[in-house]
Amino acid sequence: MNKRLVYVCEGGDCSEKGSIDLHGDLKTMLEERDPEGVNKLRKYPCFGGCEFGINLVLYPDRVFYSRVKHGDLGAICDHLVGAGPKVDRLTGAVPADVEQITYDLLDTGF
Amino acid sequence: MALLLTRASDAPRETLAEYAAAGGYEALAHAYAGTLAADEIVRRVTESGLRGHGGAGFPTGRKWALAAAVDAPKKYVVANGGEHEPGSRKDRFLLESYPHRVLEGTLLCARATGASGAWIYVIEDMADAIASVRAAIDEAGAAGHLAGVDVQVTLAPTTYVAGEESAALEVIEGKKAWPRKKPPYPGQPGGGLWGAPTTVNNVETLAWVPGIAREGPAWFGAGALLCTLDDSVRRPGIHEVALGTTFRALVYDLGGGPRGGAAVKAILPALSSAFLGAGALDLPMTYDGVKAAGSGLGCGGVSILEEGACAVERVLEIARFFKKEQCGQCPPCRMETNTLAAVLEKVHSGAETGDFVAQAEKIAAFARGKGNCSLIEMAAAPVLSALRLFPGDFAQHARHGRCAD
Numbered sequence: 001m002n003k004r005l006v007y008v009c010e011g012g013d014c015s016e017k018g019s020i021d022l023h024g025d026l027k028t029m030l031e032e033r034d035p036e037g038v039n040k041l042r043k044y045p046c047f048g049g050c051e052f053g054i055n056l057v058l059y060p061d062r063v064f065y066s067r068v069k070h071g072d073l074g075a076i077c078d079h080l081v082g083a084g085p086k087v088d089r090l091t092g093a094v095p096a097d098v099e100q101i102t103y104d105l106l107d108t109g110f
Numbered sequence: 111m112a113l114l115l116t117r118a119s120d121a122p123r124e125t126l127a128e129y130a131a132a133g134g135y136e137a138l139a140h141a142y143a144g145t146l147a148a149d150e151i152v153r154r155v156t157e158s159g160l161r162g163h164g165g166a167g168f169p170t171g172r173k174w175a176l177a178a179a180v181d182a183p184k185k186y187v188v189a190n191g192g193e194h195e196p197g198s199r200k201d202r203f204l205l206e207s208y209p210h211r212v213l214e215g216t217l218l219c220a221r222a223t224g225a226s227g228a229w230i231y232v233i234e235d236m237a238d239a240i241a242s243v244r245a246a247i248d249e250a251g252a253a254g255h256l257a258g259v260d261v262q263v264t265l266a267p268t269t270y271v272a273g274e275e276s277a278a279l280e281v282i283e284g285k286k287a288w289p290r291k292k293p294p295y296p297g298q299p300g301g302g303l304w305g306a307p308t309t310v311n312n313v314e315t316l317a318w319v320p321g322i323a324r325e326g327p328a329w330f331g332a333g334a335l336l337c338t339l340d341d342s343v344r345r346p347g348i349h350e351v352a353l354g355t356t357f358r359a360l361v362y363d364l365g366g367g368p369r370g371g372a373a374v375k376a377i378l379p380a381l382s383s384a385f386l387g388a389g390a391l392d393l394p395m396t397y398d399g400v401k402a403a404g405s406g407l408g409c410g411g412v413s414i415l416e417e418g419a420c421a422v423e424r425v426l427e428i429a430r431f432f433k434k435e436q437c438g439q440c441p442p443c444r445m446e447t448n449t450l451a452a453v454l455e456k457v458h459s460g461a462e463t464g465d466f467v468a469q470a471e472k473i474a475a476f477a478r479g480k481g482n483c484s485l486i487e488m489a490a491a492p493v494l495s496a497l498r499l500f501p502g503d504f505a506q507h508a509r510h511g512r513c514a515d
Contacts, residue, residue, distance in 0.1 A: 011448055012438055045452040048445025048476070098441075101476040108472070109464015110453065 005106075006030075006039050006080065007057040011046030014053035022054055022070060029077045039080045047102050049094035059106045061086075066093035113321055113334060114211070115350045121207065123242045126249040129210040135255050137323035138214050141221045142257050146323065151222040152178055155319060157327035163335055164190060164273070164312030165380065165409045166484070167397050170319075177223035177297045177309040184306040185225040188282065188296075189216045191232040191239065191313040192266045192273030195381050196431065198411030200336035200348050201313040205232060205239035208317060209246035213261070215316030217250075218323050220259050223309050227260045230313075231278045234265040270435035274483045275310040277437075279303055288439045289483035312409075335395075337410040339365040351395065358391040361414055368416035376415040376499060380408025381428060382488030384495035385415070404495065421500040422507040425493055426454045432489035443486045446477035450493055457504055460511025466504065467497050 008014075008023040027041050047055045052066035056076070063086055065076065078084030116132065117124060129135070140146035156171025177185065189212055193201035204212055216228050230247075232240050240263065247261050264282045266272045272287035275296055281287050282303060294301030302308025314336055322330050333353035337360060339346050344366030351360055357377050361367065368374055377386045379395075384405040386393070393403055400407050415424055433451040436443050450473055456463040463469075474490035497504060506514050 011444055013441075013444070046445045046448035048441045050441040050444055097476065098445075101445075101472060104472050105449070105469055108468045109462070110449070110466075110469045 004039055004061055004080070005042055005059045007042045007044040007047075007059065007106075009045075009047050009049075009053060009055040010043040011050060011053070013050035014046075014055055017054050018070075019054045022068065022073070025070060026073055026077070029073060030080065033077055033081045047094070047098060049098045052093045055094070056090075057102055057106070059103070062099075062103050063091060064094055064099045064102065065090035112350050113329070113331075114208070114317060114336070115348070117207070119347065123206065123245065124208050124210060126210060126246070126253060129208075129214075133324055134210055134320065135214055135250075135253075137320050138217055138221070138255060138257075141218060141323075148178060148222045148224065151218055151323050154322050154327050155222070158318075158322045158330040159327075159333050160315065160318055160322060160330060161333075161397060162312055163314040163318075163409065164275075165195070165382065165406075167407065170311065170315055173297060173309060173311070174219065174222050177225075177307055180297065180299060180307045182299055182307050184227075184304075185223055186303045186306055186308040187216055187220045187223065187225045187228040188275070188278060188303070188308055188310040189213075189228065189230045189313050189316050190273065190275060190278050190310050191230065191236070192278055193233065193313070193409070194266075194268070194270045194273040194435075195409055195411055197338060197340045197381050197413055198409045199338045200410065202233075202236050202239050203348050204313055204317050204336075205230075205236065206242050209239075209242045210250065211317040211320055212313050213243070213246050213250055214255070215311075215319035216261070217255065217257075217259055218319050219309055219311060219316060223307075225259070225309065227303075228262070229282050229303075230261065230263050231266050231282065232263060233268060233272075235268055240265065269437065270431075271437040271483065271485060274485070276301075276483070278310060279308060288437050289485075291482050333396075335407065335410050337395075337412050340411065340413045342369055342414045342416070343367060344369050353396050354394045356392050356394055357386075357412075360395070360412060361391070368414055370416050370418070372417040372419075374414050375417045375419060376421070376496075378413045378415070378492065379405050380411050381413070381431070382485075382491065383408045384491040385421075385499055386495075387499050405491075420507075420513045421496050421503040422454070422458050422513070425496040426451070426458050428492045429454045429489070432485065436485060436489070440481040440486070442477045442480040443489075446473050446486060447489050449473050450489060454493065457508045458511070460508060463508050466508060467501075470494060470497055 054068045056065040160170040161167045276290035277287045296302045429451040433447040436447045
């Protein structure tokens with residue numbers, strides 16, 4: 001498995017849609033399926049893709065998942081632990097500049 | 111000699127009789143009598159150089175000329191007293207102490223632009239101002255000064271963006287205080303109240319108008335503005351200053367100098383403006399001069415940072431304010447205000463930040479020009495300027511989570 005950071009948006013819109021609970025559920029799943037902690041779960045203040053939330057970003061993969069629901073966590077977790085492909089149906093929703101600024105900021109260590 | 115604040119700062123509300131004795135409602139009487147034409151009012155305001163004192167500094171005469179030129183069955187005027195910027199209290203003070211000057215300015219604007227209705231927009235927690243304005247409207251109505259113009263008071267919520275002009279229109283229409291997408295601007299067809307062209311002016315801007323309309327543009331001289339000095343100086347308060355006055359004269363002569371007695375480290379001309387270094391103390395306060403120096407006069411809520419004070423803490427405080435007060439309508443603004451605050455929280459606490467200067471610049475560049483209102487620019491200006499002016503403060507905090515000893 002590749003080391004990666006997994007960011008879950010905790011901005012106003014995403015948290016209203018349940019991102020805090022989703023973060024907690026993903027944390028529980030990863031503790032079970034990734035006990036070595038290769039995937040580090042983080043909260044992110046706001047990606048600016050509010051209307052497409054809940055948003056979740058994988059870095060350094062530069063994968064931007066949108067409209068993530070609890071039911072998507074199994075497939076996301078499969079990908080994170082190397083047991084499945086990237087979940088393409090959750091990608092490509094946010095404007096390109098939102099994705100770009102997110103990766104630009106993560107590149108600077110934010 | 112003061113032109114606008116002609117009474118003691120603790121004087122009670124100026125009554126109609128007191129205002130009339132000082133020349134109040136003379137210009138309006140001439141306007142109603144036909145001896146001061148609408149286009150002459152606009153000419154006088156234009157030639158005076160009066161600009162919007164709510165923060166944007168747009169030339170008032172140009173705004174009025176555009177409104178007057180619009181052919182529409184209904185037009186309106188709004189006196190915007192939605193003074194939500196921390197550190198600014200001059201609009202509240204004018205509404206409490208000089209309500210007739212604001213009211214006459216509003217009525218002159220209505221006359222000049224052909225408006226039939228006017229709203230005075232006051233924040234709901236300004237109890238004294240609300241009472242004062244309502245009393246002034248009653249007095250002016252009884253004296254015949256309203257001349258058929260329907261003047262109403264609308265209470266604004268206390269949220270920051272409620273003072274933005276199109277958010278004020280939304281509130282008056284009974285909706286949530288969210289800025290509108292522009293264009294159309296409020297003065298254009300489709301952009302104002304219920305679609306009618308609406309001239310929105312800051313309360314202070316309107317308070318200057320009666321003197322200009324009555325005495326002519328030369329009365330305003332080189333221009334003037336009200337500045338609110340906060341408690342970063344020894345004598346906080348509201349001061350009328352001529353344009354061209356230096357920041358040094360404002361801070362030291364009127365404000366008594368920095369509260370702690372140290373030298374000035376930086377000047378913040380308004381919360382939503384960029385910091386200026388101490389070298390700007392001798393900069394004359396003019397719209398163009400302050401803009402050329404990289405900042406803006408804004409609404410004149412002036413604060414200073416003195417030597418020994420932590421720039422990081424002050425900027426973090428401002429970033430937290432904008433994070434809390436962004437209305438949530440525009441995703442780029444949410445992203446900007448949330449992430450700028452997060453970057454600064456990390457710097458402040460000494461958490462691992464990476465290249466925080468690049469982060470702040472990238473965030474601001476992403477947000478620039480987006481969003482329905484100018485809050486998106488306001489949030490970035492103090493942060494970016496402080497990062498440029500005080501790199502040592504930020505580097506120290508980023509490394510150690512505290513200021514240098």
